[in-house]
Amino acid sequence: MSKHIFVTGGVVSSLGKGLTSASIGMLLEQRGLRVRMQKLDPYINVDPGTMSPYQHGEVYVLDDGSETDLDLGHYERFTNSPLDCHSNYTTGQIYQSVIEKERRGEFLGQTVQVIPHVTNEIKDAILQPAAPDVDVVITEIGGTVGDIESQPFLEAIRQFSLDVGKENCLYIHLTLVPYLKAAAELKTKPTQHSVGQLRQIGIQPDILVCRTERSLSHDNRAKIALFCNVPVEAVIEEKDKSFSVYEVPMSLVEHGTDELIVRKLGLNAGPLNLDRWQDLLHRLRNPEHEVRIAVVGKYAEHRDAYKSIYEAIDHAGVHHRARVHIDRIHSEAVGDEGAESMLAKVDGILVPGGFGERGIEGKVDAVHFARTRGIPFLGICLGMQCAVAEFARNVLGLENANSHEFDADTPHPVICLLDEQKQITDKGGTMRLGAQPAKLAPGSKAAACYGTEEISERHRHRYEFNNKYRQKFVDGGMTFSGTSPDGSLVEAVEVPDHPWFVGVQYHPEFKSQPTRAHPLFAGFIGAALQRRSARGKSTV
Numbered sequence: 001m002s003k004h005i006f007v008t009g010g011v012v013s014s015l016g017k018g019l020t021s022a023s024i025g026m027l028l029e030q031r032g033l034r035v036r037m038q039k040l041d042p043y044i045n046v047d048p049g050t051m052s053p054y055q056h057g058e059v060y061v062l063d064d065g066s067e068t069d070l071d072l073g074h075y076e077r078f079t080n081s082p083l084d085c086h087s088n089y090t091t092g093q094i095y096q097s098v099i100e101k102e103r104r105g106e107f108l109g110q111t112v113q114v115i116p117h118v119t120n121e122i123k124d125a126i127l128q129p130a131a132p133d134v135d136v137v138i139t140e141i142g143g144t145v146g147d148i149e150s151q152p153f154l155e156a157i158r159q160f161s162l163d164v165g166k167e168n169c170l171y172i173h174l175t176l177v178p179y180l181k182a183a184a185e186l187k188t189k190p191t192q193h194s195v196g197q198l199r200q201i202g203i204q205p206d207i208l209v210c211r212t213e214r215s216l217s218h219d220n221r222a223k224i225a226l227f228c229n230v231p232v233e234a235v236i237e238e239k240d241k242s243f244s245v246y247e248v249p250m251s252l253v254e255h256g257t258d259e260l261i262v263r264k265l266g267l268n269a270g271p272l273n274l275d276r277w278q279d280l281l282h283r284l285r286n287p288e289h290e291v292r293i294a295v296v297g298k299y300a301e302h303r304d305a306y307k308s309i310y311e312a313i314d315h316a317g318v319h320h321r322a323r324v325h326i327d328r329i330h331s332e333a334v335g336d337e338g339a340e341s342m343l344a345k346v347d348g349i350l351v352p353g354g355f356g357e358r359g360i361e362g363k364v365d366a367v368h369f370a371r372t373r374g375i376p377f378l379g380i381c382l383g384m385q386c387a388v389a390e391f392a393r394n395v396l397g398l399e400n401a402n403s404h405e406f407d408a409d410t411p412h413p414v415i416c417l418l419d420e421q422k423q424i425t426d427k428g429g430t431m432r433l434g435a436q437p438a439k440l441a442p443g444s445k446a447a448a449c450y451g452t453e454e455i456s457e458r459h460r461h462r463y464e465f466n467n468k469y470r471q472k473f474v475d476g477g478m479t480f481s482g483t484s485p486d487g488s489l490v491e492a493v494e495v496p497d498h499p500w501f502v503g504v505q506y507h508p509e510f511k512s513q514p515t516r517a518h519p520l521f522a523g524f525i526g527a528a529l530q531r532r533s534a535r536g537k538s539t540v
């Protein structure tokens with residue numbers, strides 16, 4: 001029978017519950033345990049697919065096509081837990097399922113209520129990843145204790161321990177212990193209040209993980225322990241990590257977190273093996289080269305909007321032992337100020353995915369700059385589509401070539417709606433989503449990176465290269481280095497007489513791991529390093 005760990009958060013949002021949960025998952029795996037990760041999000045959207053990145057950061061896509069919260073990206077980067085549609089539930093999904101059951105008559109005669117119907121549905125969701133061969137399921141509850149939407153989820157996890165036995169559940173609460181400059185003190189009261197709120201609904205946390213900018217003194221910990229009704233050893237300090245998120249597990253180990261969890265849940269765990277992780281941190285801390293990459297997108301100021309892309313770039317840096325400086329560049333600013341002034345110093349240019357017309361011309365300008373100056377270029381999804389439009393306009397002479405998404409009247413719709421999308425009107429969960437196989441052309445840069453010609457990558461798009469233009473592009477010198485296995489959909493494009501110019505219709509960033517950089521990102525950063533060293537400045 002699987003044991004269950006619940007991770008809740010208090011005081012403020014953005015404390016890093018996802019990273020802490022992922023780090024705990026990683027540590028338990030490195031003690032030989034089989035772990036499954038799950039996130040419950042209290043918002044009412046069925047999934048984050050229809051939310052703006054300003055609201056929610058990136059949408060993280062799984063192999064099975066689920067559009068999920070970006071914390072699932074942390075789970076995949078830190079752990080080996082397989083993830084699928086049962087790994088992320090929202091209030092929207094829970095209610096949808098309850099209401100469908102009601103319509104089918106499954107609750108005939110009853111009044112359908114939050115308790116027990118909604119809470120039962122949540123408890124069923126929590127049980128989905130549990131299995132005889134799974135030692136621990138870690139379920140993170142999104143939001144902050146006290147949020148009105150969180151109530152049914154907290155009530156459900158309270159009931160859960162009665163159902164499966166207290167000894168099989170562990171509650172970890174992440175809180176903030178702020179430092180007040182005026183008083184020159186760390187303040188424990190917000191943590192006391194937050195735990196007080198949890199206890200009011202019947203949850204006594206077993207472990208408190210305290211986010212703080214300064215180390216907690218023994219007195220601080222003793223005070224928190226007394227007021228929050230936990231032993232002092234269960235008050236864990238998690239100090240801010242300015243260097244890398246991959247340090248978080250180390251600080252948890254330092255304070256005995258893995259051992260405490262293993263003991264409290266009675267898990268049959270082995271010794272902790274952190275060799276791989278130590279090697280990763282060593283490489284991160286001791287780079288031998290450096291390189292500067294521009295990411296040109298319309299959410300440049302928003303760190304979470306291109307989360308997996310920034311991570312994948314860092315992983316490729318680790319692979320090459322290079323410190324990567326990322327210039328987050330506003331595509332609209334490129335349009336306004338000109339590519340030269342914004343991109344002249346970089347060694348590589350990446351244009352990420354996106355939707356909507358804003359900033360498109362700046363992205364096309366960035367592609368043009370990369371292509372004509374021989375700067376390594378990686379275009380992802382919309383980035384590839386911009387590369388196609390740029391090539392059409394400036395190499396093939398197809399004036400005003402564009403994607404139908406941005407210009408319904410373009411004379412040259414080089415990117416058009418996928419056939420399968422033409423009848424679809426609903427916006428939620430209806431794109432071409434998830435893992436799809438593709439074949440790569442022998443001798444292409446993509447095939448060289450992957451070291452194979454058969455790949456599977458995750459997708460999230462409605463538009464595709466317009467096959468009517470294929471011959472024109474081939475004649476003009478662009479190659480289609482990746483297609484769907486039947487050849488009908490373009491999956492990758494390249495410009496062979498350029499040092500490194502690759503555009504892909506899919507999202508390689510979702511499959512990059514810190515200790516196993518994605519081959520395309522590794523190829524891209526490798527090319528950028530080469531360009532930098534050719535200009536005589538690659539070492540740190």
Ligand code: GLN
Pocket residue numbers: 352353354355356380381382383405460461462463464
């Ligand atoms: N908006 C484009 C499409 O739907 C690109 C999508 C993306 O970049 N994820 O095809």
